[in-house]
């Protein structure tokens with residue numbers, strides 16, 4: 001006998017993907033329950049850079065439409081701030097970053113080219129290490145913790161439930177459908193199931209006969225002490241992404257992906273001194289007038305990566321009532337739109353506002369079993385040692 005009351009839709013994973021989907025479903029009157037093995041947002045969803053600018057995604061238009069509305073829609077603050085700047089430190093980088101400008105322009109979003117003087121005016125912490133940059137009048141950033149909490153509270157306001165410290169261990173199936181989810185606290189009945197377990201999505205879907213290909217990687221972020229607020233807090237460059245918080249701290253990440261072995265409990269996500277120093281050094285190159293600032297915090301997070309870098313949001317062929325969603329390292333910014341897409345797949349059977357056929361599982365039908373090795377995404381002894 002289970003202590004947990006079942007739900008029409010059970011969602012595995014209390015990150016931004018699962019909670020946004022839960023909120024979209026609950027506000028439409030669906031009885032929804034999110035099961036989370038630890039604390040909500042404890043994994044990548046609470047550790048990311050907060051960037052919301054995915055111009056290469058079929059969900060881009062919806063991402064851009066929704067973010068400015070999110071505080072009002074959720075009824076809780078996300079600290080969303082629109083627009084971003086990317087600084088270039090060479091003409092080569094200027095040319096490279098121009099691609100984003102052209103791609104967004106094709107979709108109707110404006111940008112502005114900045115010369116050195118304009119770049120320094122807009123980014124007071126920049127110096128002569130830059131040659132110019134771009135002011136993208138789209139995208140932006142938000143506070144990951146506030147956003148995640150906003151999804152959870154808003155979902156609960158509509159009658160949705162979250163159970164933390166509840167690990168999903170298996171599934172009961174009948175006639176090509178999942179009828180219940182097995183957890184370490186008993187079985188939970190459901191009409192539909194959403195697997196939104198980040199890097200663990202593949203391991204869980206494999207229990208249902210179809211593995212979603214995902215490889216885990218660790219990446220890190222550093223936070224400086226507060227600095228005077230810049231006019232626009234989202235400034236990227238030097239291979240870094242990040243934002244200035246409303247308090248003035250610079251929160252930045254970016255660097256090599258360190259491939260990790262996935263364990264059932266989760267993968268280790270400790271920050272390492274070499275990576276921290278590397279990020280700090282590059283932040284000082286990007287924003288030389290912040291070079292004196294002390295690093296007051298750092299953390300690591302584990303991101304999910306599919307072989308082609310694109311999300312998976314699809315139904316499982318083997319079980320008609322299961323939707324799988326793993327966002328391949330762009331899940332925070334896309335979360336308002338990915339949650340809506342998942343809701344559409346669960347309720348309507350197809351996404352009604354964007355063509356997400358490139359997120360299908362069918363694209364991996366011919367994937368070689370050793371795809372991780374072929375891509376060079378292997379766990380190395382050095383990474384293992386650092387994580388220990």
Ligand SMILES: Cc1cc2nc3c(=O)[nH]c(=O)nc-3n(C[C@H](O)[C@H](O)[C@H](O)COP(=O)(O)OP(=O)(O)OC[C@H]3O[C@@H](n4cnc5c(N)ncnc54)[C@H](O)[C@@H]3O)c2cc1C
Nearest residue numbers: 013015016017037045048049051168198301330331332333
């Ligand atoms: C350092 C860093 C910087 C990033 N920067 C950005 C950025 O600027 N912009 C952006 O868009 N994205 C960014 N990302 C990526 C983004 O954070 C992720 O794509 C996104 O958070 C994925 O959310 P999710 O809910 O799908 O997965 P997760 O956040 O991984 O959540 C999955 C949840 O499922 C739970 N779970 C797993 N297995 C089980 C089980 N068996 N039972 C119950 N629960 C389970 C986990 O505990 C976890 O809480 C960054 C990531 C990192 C680490």
